[in-house]
Amino acid sequence: MKGNEALAEAAIRAGCDAYFGYPITPQSEVLEYLSREAYNRTGMVVLQAESEVASINMIYGAAGAGKRAMTSSSSPGISLMQEGISYIAAAELPCLIVNVNRGGPGLGTIQPSQGDYFQATKGGGHGDYKLIVLAPSSVQEMADFVRLGFDLADKYRNPVMILADGAIGQMMEKVELFEQQPKGGTIPKPWATTGKTKDRERNIITSLHIDPKIMEQINLRLQAKYREIEEKEVRYESYMIDDAEYILTGYGLGARICKKVVEIGREKGYKLGLIRPITLFPFPKKAYADLATKIKGILDVEMNSGQMVEDVRLSVEGKVRVEFYGRMGGIIPTPEEVLEHFEKTFLKGE
Amino acid sequence: MDETIVKTEEQEFLEEDICVAENLVYRKPKTLTDTDLHYCPGCGHGIVHRLLMEVIEEMDIQDKVIGVAPVGCAVFAYNYMDIDMQEAAHGRATAVATGIIRVLPDKLVFTYQGDGDLAAIGTAETIHTCNRGENILIVFINNAVYGMTSGQMAPTTLPGMKTTTTPFGRDVKITGYPLKITDLVAQLPGTYYVTRQAVNNAGNVRKAKKAIQKAFQYLQQKKGTCFIEIVSNCPSNWKMTPVESNKFVEEVMLPFYPLGDLKVPKEVQK
Ligand SMILES: Cc1ncc(C[n+]2csc(CCOP(=O)(O)OP(=O)(O)O)c2C)c(N)n1
Ligand code: SF4
Numbered sequence: 001m002k003g004n005e006a007l008a009e010a011a012i013r014a015g016c017d018a019y020f021g022y023p024i025t026p027q028s029e030v031l032e033y034l035s036r037e038a039y040n041r042t043g044m045v046v047l048q049a050e051s052e053v054a055s056i057n058m059i060y061g062a063a064g065a066g067k068r069a070m071t072s073s074s075s076p077g078i079s080l081m082q083e084g085i086s087y088i089a090a091a092e093l094p095c096l097i098v099n100v101n102r103g104g105p106g107l108g109t110i111q112p113s114q115g116d117y118f119q120a121t122k123g124g125g126h127g128d129y130k131l132i133v134l135a136p137s138s139v140q141e142m143a144d145f146v147r148l149g150f151d152l153a154d155k156y157r158n159p160v161m162i163l164a165d166g167a168i169g170q171m172m173e174k175v176e177l178f179e180q181q182p183k184g185g186t187i188p189k190p191w192a193t194t195g196k197t198k199d200r201e202r203n204i205i206t207s208l209h210i211d212p213k214i215m216e217q218i219n220l221r222l223q224a225k226y227r228e229i230e231e232k233e234v235r236y237e238s239y240m241i242d243d244a245e246y247i248l249t250g251y252g253l254g255a256r257i258c259k260k261v262v263e264i265g266r267e268k269g270y271k272l273g274l275i276r277p278i279t280l281f282p283f284p285k286k287a288y289a290d291l292a293t294k295i296k297g298i299l300d301v302e303m304n305s306g307q308m309v310e311d312v313r314l315s316v317e318g319k320v321r322v323e324f325y326g327r328m329g330g331i332i333p334t335p336e337e338v339l340e341h342f343e344k345t346f347l348k349g350e
Numbered sequence: 351m352d353e354t355i356v357k358t359e360e361q362e363f364l365e366e367d368i369c370v371a372e373n374l375v376y377r378k379p380k381t382l383t384d385t386d387l388h389y390c391p392g393c394g395h396g397i398v399h400r401l402l403m404e405v406i407e408e409m410d411i412q413d414k415v416i417g418v419a420p421v422g423c424a425v426f427a428y429n430y431m432d433i434d435m436q437e438a439a440h441g442r443a444t445a446v447a448t449g450i451i452r453v454l455p456d457k458l459v460f461t462y463q464g465d466g467d468l469a470a471i472g473t474a475e476t477i478h479t480c481n482r483g484e485n486i487l488i489v490f491i492n493n494a495v496y497g498m499t500s501g502q503m504a505p506t507t508l509p510g511m512k513t514t515t516t517p518f519g520r521d522v523k524i525t526g527y528p529l530k531i532t533d534l535v536a537q538l539p540g541t542y543y544v545t546r547q548a549v550n551n552a553g554n555v556r557k558a559k560k561a562i563q564k565a566f567q568y569l570q571q572k573k574g575t576c577f578i579e580i581v582s583n584c585p586s587n588w589k590m591t592p593v594e595s596n597k598f599v600e601e602v603m604l605p606f607y608p609l610g611d612l613k614v615p616k617e618v619q620k
Binding site: 057 | 412418426428433435436437438439442445447448449453454474
């Protein structure tokens with residue numbers, strides 16, 4: 001299955017109630033697949049909106065009504081959604097947002113890229129908020145992270161983003177799909193606007209708190225929630241790190257390239273290992289910090305100008321040398337060029 | 351302490367003969383909360399809130415209605431209306447309402463929006479929601495200015511009208527023409543009932559209420575988008591007394607925005 005199709009199929013199986021989206025390459029298959037498959041199978045609402053601005057606000061409405069709602073887009077479309085995402089984060093509505101990242105800035109290219117790391121993990125819209133960000137590096141994970149994403153969203157009443165790139169969306173791989181889940185998830189949502197019945201007060205979904213004292217309290221509560229997420233929801237994969245002298249790191253497609261580099265590097269006798277963050281927020285800071293005193297260096301590989309590398313550097317607090325290799329604009333680095341860069345920077349001391 | 355209250359003759363008369371249940375003609379609907387309204391004295395927003403809540407109480411649909419509040423003076427509408435509500439981003443109310451009605455098709459969903467919200471930043475959402483024929487009621491308060499941000503030009507500002515951003519009067523050569531968005535949405539096949547009302551005098555208030563009643567009935571019958579423009583006032587930013595502002599509505603606004611139905615359901619047409 002194609003990554004985008006696996007993701008769409010998983011949305012149906014995860015019990016998603018509604019999808020609102022707008023076409024953009026390289027993720028249009030999600031809307032196409034759902035338009036074809038979803039309604040007849042589970043009654044899931046699928047609607048092509050007039051814009052990304054409208055679709056994210058439809059998500060706000062549907063999520064506020066207590067339903068499992070999802071949208072997907074690619075970089076320029078996600079930029080348009082930032083207004084709505086900030087409101088959703090502030091109103092603490094659970095939902096799933098998928099960004100199949102392409103090359104930017106601007107209209108850019110439709111080729112795969114990882115240029116939206118900052119936007120995804122550091123806020124993106126206005127104000128102090130965080131998304132839970134999951135970075136799949138296989139078609140299997142495109143499917144699995146949909147269910148995980150919805151569950152985390154419901155658990156924390158927070159928007160979750162799946163940050164993939166064009167290559168993961170477009171590549172075909174074998175995938176094992178989970179069983180059909182009940183629609184709407186299992187966590188009750190007594191706060192949702194479903195019509196005020198006599199036995200309860202009215203429910204209000206809002207992000208407006210004019211009184212700065214109250215607004216600060218809300219912010220403190222949000223930050224406490226983000227800290228809890230940082231404590232409990234860190235996910236990462238490590239590979240051959242036990243005896244490693246150097247660590248390669250990257251996320252998504254970048255991590256797959258790094259894995260290859262570890263393998264061909266090991267054949268050449270270099271003691272390489274890999275750390276791959278699965279959650280970009282919360283970032284696996286401790287995993288890097290723990291390694292920092294045991295290894296000689298980290299090479300971070302991304303399809304951007306060096307965005308996640310800032311988090312890696314913050315995590316190791318200067319205790320180990322961190323270098324970066326990246327390609328931009330839709331170019332995918334090859335394992336060979338990464339290995340060459342590794343040899344040049346760490347072994348030849350350039 | 352002596353707690354005897356001495357009443358005047360007039361008070362006694364009122365209590366005995368007039369203030370009895372059978373004679374009651376005016377009270378606050380139970381669907382309005384006890385929160386004090388923040389609107390300026392004489393502003394139409396308060397009247398329209400009341401009309402909406404009266405209709406919801408009379409039709410006994412409080413448990414079915416979900417409202418969407420705008421960004422604008424009515425941003426706090428959810429503090430006053432005792433129903434479930436969502437506060438939307440500026441201009442996005444009809445997209446939010448679309449999200450709600452699509453997942454809860456048996457509920458009665460309305461948006462409450464000003465002209466800046468609905469006819470400027472939210473034009474695309476408004477037109478496409480109407481064009482899809484979403485089964486919602488859009489209540490559109492046209493006071494010809496941005497009230498909340500203190501009186502800037504709105505798309506609906508009349509030619510020659512002074513606002514803080516058209517200090518010499520709106521010059522259509524520079525700022526374009528007033529947007530009669532209600533006329534526009536009436537052309538769209540998705541809208542079912544489109545009407546323009548006002549709340550500047552008692553007669554018009556009653557007619558506006560009728561329109562709201564009809565709209566909720568159409569929503570119950572799942573007929574499609576109902577759109578009610580209410581030509582209103584903004585005494586504060588028009589720099590007028592409430593009485594003067596209602597006169598301005600009558601004499602200046604209504605000739606430009608004539609009242610009446612722009613689209614009536616075929617079944618109702620004679
Ligand atoms: C994205 C965005 N842009 C601008 C604003 C500022 N703003 C708040 S209310 C408003 C105008 C509202 O005017 P209108 O919709 O006519 O309602 P009124 O206040 O007159 O009732 C504006 C521009 C905002 N809150 N959000
Ligand atoms: S500023 Fe104008 S629209 Fe807003 S409450 Fe006051 S009178 Fe009403």
